[in-house]
Amino acid sequence: MKTSKRLEHAITKLYIAFHSGTLNPEYCKSCAVGNICDNTDTWNYLTDSHGSLKLSHIGILNENFGRKIHGYSPKELLQVEIVFLKGCGFGVPLTLNSKRPVNPTDKDLLFNGLNATIEFLCMLDNIPNVMDYSKLFEFENNSPIYELPEFAK
Numbered sequence: 001m002k003t004s005k006r007l008e009h010a011i012t013k014l015y016i017a018f019h020s021g022t023l024n025p026e027y028c029k030s031c032a033v034g035n036i037c038d039n040t041d042t043w044n045y046l047t048d049s050h051g052s053l054k055l056s057h058i059g060i061l062n063e064n065f066g067r068k069i070h071g072y073s074p075k076e077l078l079q080v081e082i083v084f085l086k087g088c089g090f091g092v093p094l095t096l097n098s099k100r101p102v103n104p105t106d107k108d109l110l111f112n113g114l115n116a117t118i119e120f121l122c123m124l125d126n127i128p129n130v131m132d133y134s135k136l137f138e139f140e141n142n143s144p145i146y147e148l149p150e151f152a153k
Contacts, residue, residue, distance in 0.1 A: 004125045006071025010036045025088045032084035033077050046074040051085050051092035087116030
């Protein structure tokens with residue numbers, strides 16, 4: 001399956017953050033979008049509220065000029081962050097009174113957030129979800145329809 005460069009880069013950065021313990025939904029440099037944006041907080045200026053789709057003045061300007069940040073438009077980045085936060089069990093937009101998980105850096109919780117995020121990133125690029133392994137369990141006449149990729153054997 002062919003994927004876009006932006007998707008490959010995003011998944012690679014999220015994979016590294018997840019396994020190195022540097023993924024944290026509550027900090028703009030360490031959340032899903034923060035990691036996609038090379039652990040900078042510049043994306044944070046695209047909105048006035050973490051976990052909101054409402055673009056700030058800077059966000060509107062960047063969106064109207066067609067600016068891409070690591071391959072994604074400002075609106076797409078805000079959508080990615082919302083999907084990640086919701087997948088991790090947060091209420092959005094993220095405020096002092098928002099619903100929050102007890103342990104926001106729990107690996108299972110982060111995995112759920114990443115699953116939702118990667119599914120959304122694939123949808124943005126119009127490709128099947130790279131995290132969906134359900135096809136591997138499809139069978140016909142008691143034999144698998146699809147084989148495991150060579151690297152998985």
